[in-house]
Structure formats: structure tokens, C-alpha cells
Amino acid sequence: MGFFKLSARDALLMVIFAAAVLLAPIWLKPFGAAYPDLLQKFAIFGLFAIGFNILFGLTGYLSFGHAAFLGIGSYTAVWSFKLLSMNVIPAVIFGTLTAGLLAVLIGFVSLRRTGIYFSILTLAFAQMCYNLAYSVLTPITNGETGLRVLRDDPMVLDRAVGVIQEGSPIGDFFGWQMQGFPAFYFCAAMLIIGFYVSLRIFRSPFGLKLRAIKSNQTRMRYTGFNTRPYLLLAFVISGMYAGMAGTLMVVTDPLAGAERMQWTASGEVVLMTILGGVGTLLGPILGAVLIKYFENIFSAFNTDVLHDVFSFMPDWLENFFVTIVHPFVGEGWHLTLGTLFMVIVIFLPGGLVEGFNRLFQRRKKKASSEAAGSRVATGGEKQATAEN
């Protein structure tokens, strides 16, 4: 028990994680990633990926429709801004709850099937949400233009208290304007809470049951265990994470568009989770940060920048490299993303975290085989893999 009901090791992990997130503006500076917009994205997509991992990583159910929850979270948050108050607390609460409700509905139906049928069902639901947001629900979602907060919206609570912002409306946390670093710290706080919850789920009997479902659902059922409620709970929790991520997008920028519900957005979060490491605690966040970081860096490159980068080479070599690299950067960033995706799935299905573990173990193995022969090392390796 002890510190927040965590074991000593997990408590240490939690403290290190929180410190790393809160100090991100400092230690990310050398990487050129320490500006608030990007940091906010790291936190938001990190949260999204953690939530997705609770479903995909623990139960093995691959959902291709998580963007729907992101979208509904965003829309609810904007409506909470419009109708109630620019304070972000109601927005976060309502956004997360409505996403949870939608997840109950979709999950109840989709979880009747497994495997690719489940993927297709979730995809179908998400596409329905996306198409409806674009067409019939335009009065609620404002269609292609996107939903934004206007100054003459009701904002009942704000008007009752008499706090009305001047200029274009910005989310607000009891006096803190949700822009720049305050907004990042708000997202970071949510990320840390989200990580804590996910850690607790991973270590709980509930998490163990989910993992058991992943490894052999039939056997679970034969032992007289009803798996459906647990799957549904995992699905709903994961949907609520996505909803919260959607809400935070609106908190940092009060605008919601239907395009964030498209299935490519669902694909992106799958990629983040895979890249980092499915079923690991830190992997999804790592994946989200890397993808958003490289997206940001790469898409800013253009031919001139490339010529600068390769300028130390002789001219012909410089031109050669620029021609090769050019399709992969700037507008072609998705090409890099696709290639990365394939490389990871082909060579490192466990993601980067598994890669690190392998590297780490190889070194340990080498060290211990020098000391005591290889027999002990294989035992140690088994234990290490079990721990992950």
C-alpha cells in the first residue's frame, strides 16, 4: 500500500513520470520541442494513446473507431463552453462523460464480436458518427466549418457570476487563461492523472482479467467467467480517455471539427500505441510524443532547409541526398509515417519499449555470461520478459 496505494517501485515510476512531464519544458528545450503548442499535443495524444492501450494492449481488441470518442468529447466541450461557462472543469467532465456514454452504446453492440469483426464494427460506428457530423447533425456540429465558441453565446454560469471575457473566448481555469504554458500544465495534470489510473488498472485484478481475456478468452469462459462486462468496462474507460483527449484539444483551442473523427485519426492512435509498445505502460506515450515530434519537425522541412542540412557535402552529393529525402519531409511526412509503421510492425512488433528491453537484456546477458556463464542469463531473461 503506502503512497497512493502503489508499490514502492510503481510509486517511484509515478514520481519520475510526473517529474518528467512537469519539467518537460526544460528538458525538451535542447530538442527544440519546448514550446507550449507542441507540448500540449504531446500531453493530449499521450492521454489518447494511454486510453487506447487499455483496450488494445490489455484485451487485444483492435478498435478502429476511437476517433469517434475524441470527436464527441470535442463537441461536448465546445457546447459546454457555449452554454455553461468558459471554465474548463465542466467541459472536461461533460466531454469525458458523453464519450463514456457513446462508448457504452458502441461497446455494447461491437463487443458481441471479436477479431476483425470487432474492428469493422467499431470502424462502421465511427464512420457513421463522422458522416452524420458532416451532414444531418450540422445544427449541432456546424458541419464543415467546425464548431467554435462565439462571444454572444449564452454561457449561463459566466453571466450569472458576471465574468465575461473580452476578445475572442479562451478556456479558463479559475482565472488562468488556457493558453501557452498554463494550458500545457492543465493538460499535463490530466496526463499524470490518466497515467496514474492506467497504472492502477495495469496492476489491479481487473487488469489481470483483461490480460487473461487477451491470452485465451475461450478458456476464461469455460472456467465460468463472464468476460463481457469486463470488456465493456475496458472499452468504456478507453473511450473516456479518448473523450478527455478530445476535450483537452478544445480547451487549448476552442474549436471542434468533424475531421478529427475520421478513421485516419483512429489509425493514428493505433500507430502511436504500436510504435511505442502495445500493452506497456510507457510505450503509448512514447509513441505519441515521437510521432507528434517528428510530424512537427519533418513537416516544417522544405527544399531550402534540406540544402542547409546537407550543405557540408560536395554539391553533387548534396543534390542527390536532397532529391532522395525530399519526398519524405514537408508535405510528404505521411510517407515517412507509413514507412515507419511498416518497419515497426515487421521488425519490432512489440514496439520501441520491446526494442529497448532487448538491447538492455543483451547487454545484461553479455555481462552475466562473462561472470557466471550463460545458464543464469537465460533464467534472468525469462524473468525480465515476464515482468514486462
Add this chain to the structure above:
Amino acid sequence: MDAIFLQILNGLDKGGAYALIALGLTLVFGTLGVVNFAHGALFMLGAFCAVTFQKLLTLSKQVKDESITFFDAYKEIPYLEIWLGDTGAAIIDWAVPLSIFMAIPVMLVIGLIMERGLIQYFYKRSHAEQILVTFGLAIVLQEIVKSFFGANPIPTPAPDIIAGSANVGAWFGLGDSVVYPYWRMIYLVFALIVIGSVFAFLQFTTFGMVVRAGMADRETVTLLGIDVERRFTIVFGIAAIVAGLAGVMYTPILPPDYHIGMDFLVLSFVVVVVGGMGSLPGAVAAGFLLGILQSFASMNEIKSIFPGIDQIIIYLVAVVVLLVRPRGLMGRKGVMED
């Protein structure tokens, strides 16, 4: 009556495209056991075969325009027209149908390379990993096409003679309101021919017999000393050709851009699942069925009762079918149920 007839016709050509893509998907799934998310990219590559062929035919030379005398004006004349005169112009006009001859070998090669180079390593991996790697491949292919051809749709018109519309209603004595473009009719016929030949190939050739046997019980066929894997590779090539041809012929209906494949892929997967994973007739039937349902749902009369139904009908049908008949319309027992 007229309206219903017209909607059925409208649904058939789109249904034809769905059926062709779903047929290839099912073939690949039934033989190799691979869920191929890059199949839409093959459709897109086929469409861009037509674009490339058209570009090749219209390679032009700058010629001085003699009709303008005030200043030096130049116009572009395709080499084909310079060399062959009117015949050349006619060939250019028929670029899209002619590009079929280029698309078949090109798509076969692409399919074989894809299977040998990537897919074969994924037979034994989980479906989730297959989906992910082919999804990545689809992104890569589509970005490569984008970097060559740009992001905008490229117009690829049908030949002039068949560019207009037929008064189909008059043929059946239904009045003049049923007007239907010739090209869509050709697409439908073409789709039926391709589907028919794939079925005939599987049904009446020894090769097809082995493939069907392999689909039913791979192990036994292998034990009989037949190299099933090699035949399945060729089946993948055939599936690539089918998707490619569907793409080539669709270009006059919808000018292709780089994400045309993805748009069709999602729908085709729904089609496959509705038809029943692993069932070829199911895929074809579901393709046409969903195409027709979609075109009915986009009628104004129906839209006024259920607003927005045209946007979600396919997904709605998929959800209902999966819940009522979990194996799809014609799915077999034991396919994808582990």
C-alpha cells in the same frame, strides 16, 4: 417506378466497383488468410495506370501555331497525332479502355512483388499485425502516387462516342426520365465479365480446382505434394489485377486522386464482412446489394423521412447484419472465428 428503376441502375455501377474490390479481398483472405488493408491501394494504382497511360499517349511536342500571325505562338501537339494523324487522335481518345492492356501486366507484377516481398512473411502473424502492416503499405503507396501526380483529381474522360447518356427508359417503355450514362453501363457489364471470368477460372480450370481445394483444406493439398503457396501467390496477383481493372475502368466515373483507394477500401471491407468473410459469391452479392441500397438511400423521398440515411446506410446495414447473422450473409462456419 421510373425512379426505382433508375436508382437500381445507379446502384449497380457503384455496386460493381464494391463487388470487384471485395472479390479480390475475399480471394486473398480465403487463400492466404491475410487481411489486406492495402487492397484499396491496388484499386488506386489501377486508376493511376490509366492516368499514366493517358499521359504517355499525350506526350507532346511544341509546335508553332501558324494560325496566329501577330506574335510567335506555340501549341502542344501529341507525338501520336503527328505520327499517325487521325488514327493517333482516336487512340488518345480511347486511352482509358486501352490502358487495360497496360494495367493487366503491371498490376500482376505489382501484386506478385507485394506478395513475395511483404505479405508472405505475415501468413503466420496475427490479423491485427496483418492489418497494421498493410495499412502502412497503403499509406506508403498512396503517398508515393501523391508525390508523382499531385493531390488533385486528374480528369480521365471516357472516349467521345460513349461520353453521353442513353435513354434507357425508352428501351423498356418507361418514359424519358430514365437516363443513364453509357460509361456506367459499360462499367457494369465489364464488372460482370470480370467477376464471371474469375469464377469460371476457379471453377473450370485445374489451377482453379487446386486453389479451391487449398482454400478448403490447405494441409491435405500440401500433403498431396502440390505447392499450394506458389499458386496462392498467383491468386494474389489475380486479385491485384481485378482490383486494378476495377480502378482503371472507374476513372471516367470519378477522376482519380491519391486517396480514392482508401475511400473504397473501408466500404469494401464492410462489404466483405456483410457478404461473409471467405465467401466469394457473398462478396459479390453484398457488393451489388449495398451499392443499390446506397443509391436508394440517396433518393430525396427517402432522405426526407430519414435525414442523413444516405451517409450511414452501408454502415448501418453492416451493423445489423453482423448482429443478426454473425457470419455475414453467406459466411461459412469456422472462418475467422478464433
